Amino acid sequence: MTKKKKIIILFIVLLIFPVILLVNYFIPHKPKAFLSNIEIKKEVMEQYPEYDVDKIQDHVFIDQKHVFVPFLTKGNDYGIINWSWNNNDWEIAWIEKNMFDPQLWKIESNHSFKYYLLWNINPSSQIQKINFYLTRGRQFSAVNGVSKYEPKIQMKFEKKLNERSYSVLELPKKWQRVMNDETFLISQNQPDLVFSSFTPPSSFIVKYLPLDKNNKTKMPDNANGSGNGGNQIDFTQLVDEKALDVEK
């Protein structure tokens, strides 16, 4: 009898342990204090050793759970690490170096999305200003008597760069309103998927135009950057000026 009891108790203990772990995994945890520079380097060394982080330039808190860390490599490349709190740990959502295109970080906040532009561009590129565009092509369709027309979208804002090589910029509220409307529209048929990582791709594209101090288009000299990570990050695309409609 006692042996049988022991086995039962052992079984229960073995069963309880993973249950506790599982519950702990799903209960929301407040973010721990953010990592120190030494811890950041260690994490990168373990996961992405090809990014030889040398100097960490800053920790920019976008909100409590998302931190933007610009850095320099030993080879003097400019890089970015996107850290996000995954409910148990700080993890690298994205890491890149020597990427010219500003990135777009889509962050869920209070039942909608916020969009942030991030970049870390080598000052030797001589870029003084970046024009950003929210774009979508004009489309029409007429299938089975159902006519649809999608107007062309082209919105613009300008950003002067300062002395710092890196920056975080929230997209204009107007842009975010239109982008959120579209996100909820295209995911209406799968409402459960809105906040999963499986959201259908947006038809909007954020584009950018880098300009030098004479307001001339300034293309990147060497575009041999690289990036690694999950699906939270989108990239902006270099704009084709011919495809833009003229402003009045």
Place this chain on the structure above:
Amino acid sequence: MNFSLKFDLFTNLSTILVSGLTYIVIGILIYLIYKKQTEKPNKAKVLLVCLIGLFMFSINFSYKESLIRIPFLPLGVWILYGILSSNGNKERWNRYRPFAWFGFFANFIFLLSSLFSPILNEWIYPEHNITTYISNDNASIVTSHPSAKPATLNKAKLNSQLTSMKEEPIYSDIWYNESFENPDSKIERFPYVLTGTIPKKGSGIKTIIYVERDGKGLLISCPTKQYYFRSKKSFLDFNVGGKQND
């Protein structure tokens, strides 16, 4: 973990009402049949038999975006007959037979409710009535194309005309070609987006609404369809040389 209940609790009021009513009716009918039986069968087994009785071969087709299933052959009833009357146990089969057939019959109730649901939906949320898509008076506009004249939304003018706006056909190909007629200044017919609108409560409708450049038209874009409404007077105030506010 995300709990997005705020969004999903009332995806569509009419669907919830109809399916709720359907289950109540089915529950009552099962109870009535049970009460009529002189020999009371096991209650849990009754429910199980009804559930299996639902199995059927059906003819399916879609009509107006909803799936219509017309019951054809009572597959569940056959299965139950096979199981319950095995070993010549005819008496057991007789006890459960009404419930097995009711399970198959319930498919017709579901069919009826699937036909009724869109009717109710159309009654509460008329498809061709603009107030289904715009139920609040707190909208604003965003200029979404450089060909737009600087303008602000005149909420009073929009709200007073909302109920009298007329639906008109969408000439998508003409509009598309129009915008390329003058290659020097490409003009967009709908250069503003109306944001901050809320559809009628419980409809679960999601939209993007575009505003026509003369300020008299709204193109309402839903996931599968679009609706185009025109007003008599413009509800935009064009500020000549004025500044655009955020």
